[in-house]
Amino acid sequence: MPDDVVEVLFTEDQIRTRVQDLAHRISEDYKDRRLVLVSILRGSVFFATDLARQIELPLSMDFLSISSYGEGSEGVVRITKDLEENIAGKDVLVIEDIIDTGFTLKYLLRTLGGRNPKSLEVCTLLDRRARRIIDLELKYVGFEIPDKFVIGYGLDYRQRYRNLPYIGVVKP
Ligand code: PRP
Numbered sequence: 001m002p003d004d005v006v007e008v009l010f011t012e013d014q015i016r017t018r019v020q021d022l023a024h025r026i027s028e029d030y031k032d033r034r035l036v037l038v039s040i041l042r043g044s045v046f047f048a049t050d051l052a053r054q055i056e057l058p059l060s061m062d063f064l065s066i067s068s069y070g071e072g073s074e075g076v077v078r079i080t081k082d083l084e085e086n087i088a089g090k091d092v093l094v095i096e097d098i099i100d101t102g103f104t105l106k107y108l109l110r111t112l113g114g115r116n117p118k119s120l121e122v123c124t125l126l127d128r129r130a131r132r133i134i135d136l137e138l139k140y141v142g143f144e145i146p147d148k149f150v151i152g153y154g155l156d157y158r159q160r161y162r163n164l165p166y167i168g169v170v171k172p
Pocket of ligand 1: 044
């Protein structure tokens with residue numbers, strides 16, 4: 001374990017089991033629909049690809065990259081890489097690694113909602129409710145977590161640790 005990591009919150013096995021549960025629910029819920037997974041770069045890529053492999057339905061995947069303007073400008077978000085696919089009339093599931101304040105998600109739902117998808121829901125691996133400012137409905141949540149700085153399985157600390165197979169807590 002890297003020196004900065006003080007605690008393992010979820011092991012690789014725990015994550016795998018939870019991802020399977022979510023994929024199972026999604027497979028049931030989206031039967032006979034036109035599912036598009038929209039993975040928000042960069043953090044959700046590990047989760048999105050593992051989840052997609054476990055969903056037993058035809059689906060498409062697309063990627064969206066956004067950038068926020070940092071502290072003090074919460075909610076000011078812009079798209080830096082847009083979707084390739086036209087989502088009008090399709091069942092869109094936004095895949096996130098973590099939801100904190102909800103500002104990013106609010107922007108995403110407003111923007112994607114404006115493109116007339118048939119449905120628009122959210123699947124997040126982690127929900128750090130303690131930091132929530134804007135409350136939005138999250139249809140699928142992997143784990144609720146305490147207000148700690150987490151890394152691994154896509155989550156970074158200064159762009160490092162995304163490739164750890166578990167989710168850990170780093171020193172404050
Ligand atoms: C994280 C996460 C969400 C956002 C959530 O992305 O993937 O997009 O922050 O925060 P909010 O609820 O307070 O808006 P981050 O900016 O860390 O980018 P990354 O996925 O490229 O690491």
